[in-house]
Amino acid sequence: MAETATEHFPVLILGGGSAGISVAARLRRANRSLGIGIVEPSESHYYQPLWTLVGAGVFSPEASRRREADYIPAGVDWIRDRVTAIEPDAKAVRTEAGRQLTYDWLVVALGIQIDWNAIPGLAEGIGTRDICSNYSYQHAAYTWECIRSFQGGTALFTMPNTAVKCGGAPQKIMYLADDAFRRSGVRDKSEVVFATPQQAIFSVPKYRKTLEAVVARKGIDARFRHNLIEIRPDAHEAVCELVDSGERVTIPYQMIHVTPPMSSPDVIKQSPLADAKGWVEADKHTLRHPRFPEVFAIGDAAGLPTSKTGAAVRKQAPVLVANLLAAMEGRPLTASYDGYSSCPVVTGYNRMMLAEFDYDGEPAESFPFDQAKERYSMWLLKTQVLPRLYWHGMLRGRL
Ligand code: FAD
Secondary structure: OOOOEEEEEEEEEEOOOHHHHHHHHHHHHHOOOOOEEEEOOOOEEEOHHHHHHHHOOOOOHHHHEEEHHHOOOOOOEEEOOOEEEEEOOOOEEEEOOOEEEEEEEEEEOOOOEEOHHHOOOHHHHOOOOOEEOOOOOOOHHHHHHHHHOOOOEEEEEEOOOOOOEOOOHHHHHHHHHHHHHHHHOOHHHEEEEEEEOOOOOOOOHHHHHHHHHHHHHHOOEEEEOEEEEEEEOOOOEEEEEEOOOOOEEEEEOOEEEOOOOEEOOHHHHOOOOEOOOOOEOOOOOOOEOOOOOOEEEOHHHEOOOOOEOHHHHHHHHHHHHHHHHHHHOOOOOOOOOOOOEEEEEEEEOOEEEEEEEOOOOOEOOOOOOOOOOOEHHHHHHHHHHHHHHHHHHHOOOOO
16 A cells, blocks of 8 residues: 655755766765755666667676665665656655655756657567667667677668757767678678758767768768658568658668657656746756746756756756755855766777767867867777766766
């Protein structure tokens, strides 16, 4: 039977992923006596950026997973439950197990929802019949299975017409697959196709130029303005709608890597916190909700006009924490997020280009060299350095 209980938290954080844990750790470092609760149902915490490399056979899925319990900061209450309703007028949240949690301050960090059912054939086919996706811990290893056993024909990679987390991930796995096909000797009897509703391979001009050259060098058939609307698993066919004409085209494939449609979590869409697109409304610099001043938003769930990435979360967390602490003390909110986001675009085994940019699409680079170049050193950053910085730095509130 469902429990009924009410608990109160001075600060309540919804979601214990990259953003929720980063905020909790920073708040604890700033004020050890602050009462903090995190609502998170999962026993495991995932470093999702590694899933690209799981799909490429470089890491095992387990390398991306750790115990959530080991990352809940000491002194923070972990409510192992799922949020089912957010009621900001009552400063309350309801959970699956029947709890009512009340708060003085709320941080919404629920991530993005993957809508597997939005494409007919996808939910039933994923993980079978050569349909794979790195967008799931459960299925990322099957991507490698498909790439490794590919014998030639068409390898199709898709991007949806929705917001996604890590906009570069749909093409990173394609570049790695192309490289793997060359190594296994099947590339000359294959066609590598990228079907995307977008008009260009990347939005920031500086990095777009490099990626256009990568696509040309690899002989990839990039089909812009193509939106995947159906998969026929048994027939090995994908149906795309042409964004401009509405015409439908069928692409037969031997393997397909799908980046599924995504949207704001339903619990946010259904709450008064949502903006017109369903994300948590937030001031793009202070991260504070404009209508509910005791609410802040961070990460993929936040309605911010930037790319949804863990790298963005790393820059948002210190801003949110500084502004939350200021708000608690009645001080003006002076910390400002500039829209920084980053995309480590892996272009092959041993090559990577680190794109970093802000709200204006201007490069916001960390290194004193031309980051639009593909480099081996950046591959080492992706495979060796960033995972360590995530587990030991970002999630501990140190970075
Ligand atoms: P998440 O880390 O997803 O956390 C959301 C949390 O909310 C989860 O723990 C979830 O269990 C919890 N939750 C959901 N619903 C509820 C509920 N109802 N109640 C309670 N809790 C709930 N980023 C990069 O910076 N670089 C990369 O190279 C990169 N590559 C990627 C490759 C792939 C294949 C994928 C999938 C992602 C990649 N990302 C990358 C994106 C990055 O992982 C996310 O942007 C980041 O995790 C966002 O953090 P978040 O806390 O907002 O969401």
